[in-house]
Amino acid sequence: MNPKTTPLHEDAEDWDPFGKPLFDDPSARAVSRVGVVDVGSNSVRMVVFDGAARSPAYFFNEKVMAGLGKELAETGMLNPKGRERALIALKRFSLLAKGMDIGPLTCVATAAVRDAKDGPEFQRQVERETGLRLHVIDGTEEARLSAQGVLLGWPEAQGLISDIGGNSMELAVLGGRKVGKRDTSPLGPFRLQQIEGGKKEQLAHIRAHVERLAKKLGTDHDRLYLVGGSWRAIARLDMERNKYPLLVLHEYRMEPDSVLKTLDWIGKQDLADLRAKTGTSQARMELVPLASLVLRELIETFQPKEIDVSSYGIREGLLYEQMPDKLRARDPLIEACRHAERGQSRLPGFGKKLHAFIEPLFGEVSPARYRLMRAACLLHDTTWRTHPDYRAEACFDNVTRANMAALSHPERVFLGVALLHRYKNSRSGSRFTPLFDLLPPEQLREAEILGKAMRFGAMFAIHDPGDAGELSYNEKTNTIELHLTKRGAGLFGEVAEARFASLASAMKATPMAILPT
Numbered sequence: 038m039n040p041k042t043t044p045l046h047e048d049a050e051d052w053d054p055f056g057k058p059l060f061d062d063p064s065a066r067a068v069s070r071v072g073v074v075d076v077g078s079n080s081v082r083m084v085v086f087d088g089a090a091r092s093p094a095y096f097f098n099e100k101v102m103a104g105l106g107k108e109l110a111e112t113g114m115l116n117p118k119g120r121e122r123a124l125i126a127l128k129r130f131s132l133l134a135k136g137m138d139i140g141p142l143t144c145v146a147t148a149a150v151r152d153a154k155d156g157p158e159f160q161r162q163v164e165r166e167t168g169l170r171l172h173v174i175d176g177t178e179e180a181r182l183s184a185q186g187v188l189l190g191w192p193e194a195q196g197l198i199s200d201i202g203g204n205s206m207e208l209a210v211l212g213g214r215k216v217g218k219r220d221t222s223p224l225g226p227f228r229l230q231q232i233e234g235g236k237k238e239q240l241a242h243i244r245a246h247v248e249r250l251a252k253k254l255g256t257d258h259d260r261l262y263l264v265g266g267s268w269r270a271i272a273r274l275d276m277e278r279n280k281y282p283l284l285v286l287h288e289y290r291m292e293p294d295s296v297l298k299t300l301d302w303i304g305k306q307d308l309a310d311l312r313a314k315t316g317t318s319q320a321r322m323e324l325v326p327l328a329s330l331v332l333r334e335l336i337e338t339f340q341p342k343e344i345d346v347s348s349y350g351i352r353e354g355l356l357y358e359q360m361p362d363k364l365r366a367r368d369p370l371i372e373a374c375r376h377a378e379r380g381q382s383r384l385p386g387f388g389k390k391l392h393a394f395i396e397p398l399f400g401e402v403s404p405a406r407y408r409l410m411r412a413a414c415l416l417h418d419t420t421w422r423t424h425p426d427y428r429a430e431a432c433f434d435n436v437t438r439a440n441m442a443a444l445s446h447p448e449r450v451f452l453g454v455a456l457l458h459r460y461k462n463s464r465s466g467s468r469f470t471p472l473f474d475l476l477p478p479e480q481l482r483e484a485e486i487l488g489k490a491m492r493f494g495a496m497f498a499i500h501d502p503g504d505a506g507e508l509s510y511n512e513k514t515n516t517i518e519l520h521l522t523k524r525g526a527g528l529f530g531e532v533a534e535a536r537f538a539s540l541a542s543a544m545k546a547t548p549m550a551i552l553p554t
Contacts, residue, residue, distance in 0.1 A: 078106025078203025106149030176221020180207035182354035190442035196260030432456035458488025
């Protein structure tokens with residue numbers, strides 16, 4: 038199957054399998070900058086989303102570990118100090134939103150405000166003193182929004198999502214780009230702290246609630262998606278234990294056995310030492326031991342084959358809620374790359390021409406590889422303002438550490454290597470060498486070939502390399518043929534010829550430039 042001849046969308050105006058760009062569409066502009074506030078049991082956070090409609094950037098992101106729900110299970114009331122800190126933060130967020138001129142903030146409050154006796158009074162105080170209206174959502178709605186957040190960054194996600202907060206843990210089933218059954222439980226670490234009888238009683242409490250959740254949601258889920266700060270802290274510790282080279286939590290994928298070993302390892306470590314090594318806050322690290330008990334029970338009960346970390350949750354779910362269906366259907370990676378090209382490249386629109394020029398070299402490719410090739414071509418010139426000596430490094434750094442969705446860690450490295458070779462022939466001696474191990478040798482070679490193809494095509498003809506020549510690969514003779522037009526014959530100078538030869542060398546093929554007759 039050739040992806041180029043298999044459209045993903047039926048719109049007659051679509052320009053390729055990924056659809057016509059939506060930057061000038063009113064519905065896309067309507068969600069170009071959206072501010073949301075999440076008042077949770079542990080943290081209060083404001084996020085302002087901005088950028089490509091389907092794959093927004095974080096224009097502003099601030100969190101205060103207020104601890105509203107601390108001791109709630111014991112007192113039935115919001116924590117006084119936490120309430121004070123949360124109110125100060127919300128006043129600041131309200132003023133910031135006015136300064137940014139982003140319109141009203143969408144504010145949601147979850148388990149702490151939902152369950153506290155003084156929750157309604159706190160809502161009134163917040164509205165009175167800040168002008169912000171808190172929408173208190175129940176546990177099943179919290180689960181739905183968190184699951185939608187996973188869909189925003191992971192459109193094909195299928196399995197079970199678990200969102201852990203300070204006072205609750207929600208589960209939801211994902212499949213077919215829809216949220217299915219969902220439920221909530223009092224398994225947040227703050228609540229577990231209040232259970233008397235020590236670890237034995239805590240384990241019994243956790244087991245009872247997980248069994249109930251399993252009966253309602255079923256246990257036939259291959260993947261478990263983790264959402265929430267405590268889960269991310271555990272994932273970061275898993276990286277530390279395994280000496281994992283790429284410290285990007287989103288789409289970090291773990292095997293259940295490895296996670297169980299990490300949970301055992303955490304129990305034997307000094308938490309202060311782990312904090313120093315990973316940069317985890319004290320407030321977050323204090324919750325890790327209890328969250329570990331919950332995660333162990335989830336793994337043993339649901340027995341997933343893979344555990345994936347999502348940095349997207351309820352806040353992203355609120356943004357997803359405002360997206361029209363045609364935006365939801367888009368590929369977040371391609372939309373992000375289009376937006377980057379539009380704002381950061383010298384010649385917006387050239388990426389599409391470059392891809393069309395080099396595509397014949399690769400023959401039929403899988404849809405997954407096709408989208409990476411398209412993404413690389415869109416990004417190939419977005420670091421042109423960087424000093425020439427550092428462009429290759431900047432390309433690799435940007436794509437491997439960028440806040441991009443729908444991009445696995447090996448795919449990040451593939452794109453990074455391709456873009457590195459867009460500016461540099463060799464990667465030997467690179468400080469990124471440990472990251473290269475995330476790809477098998479054959480994929481490293483494929484990424485290098487893609488990069489050197491872009492390196493040639495990008496300089497061969499500034500307007501459109503397709504007007505200067507046509508590339509093809511002859512498998513029988515193992516030659517790369519460049520059929521030059523009259524204009525292309527004049528453009529095929531010494532530097533172009535050297536880069537064409539470098540591309541052929543990477544492919545272990547013979548270069549052949551064919552002049553027009």
